[in-house]
Amino acid sequence: MHTMDGWGWGPMFGMGALWLVVLIAVIVVVVWMLRSTGSATPGRSTPERSTPEEILRERFARGDIDAEEYRERLAELRR
Numbered sequence: 001m002h003t004m005d006g007w008g009w010g011p012m013f014g015m016g017a018l019w020l021v022v023l024i025a026v027i028v029v030v031v032w033m034l035r036s037t038g039s040a041t042p043g044r045s046t047p048e049r050s051t052p053e054e055i056l057r058e059r060f061a062r063g064d065i066d067a068e069e070y071r072e073r074l075a076e077l078r079r
Helices: 010-036 052-062 066-078
Strands: none
Touching: 052 066
16 A cells, blocks of 8 residues: 555645635635625615715704804705
């Protein structure tokens, strides 16, 4: 019986295990990337964007703009 000069089956199993680890790592990275990009999946709601009026209302509520500026900008948006 030929044992590949004393190496036996060990290196073949080692390479198989290495490829298995690489394959699992690739799958984990792909799944992580899909989840982090927020790809649309069935049953998953996408975040809604705020309208310009909502953004203006939030700025007024935070105190970024005063009442006069709020009214002026709101009137401009509604034209």
